[in-house]
Amino acid sequence: MRSFSTIVTVTGTFMTMAVVLNEVFGSLFA
Structure with a gap:
């Protein structure tokens, strides 16, 4: 679950x- 939490945070x-940035x-450029 720790890796899943990390992926969610990074995403x-x-x-x-x-x-x-957008x-x-x-x-x-507007």
Whole structure:
């Protein structure tokens, strides 16, 4: 279960970073 929890945490972090980067690039190139 520990590995599953780690995967969920990493995935959540990656998704959050993707959203932040999307917002940043969106504001830069808008």
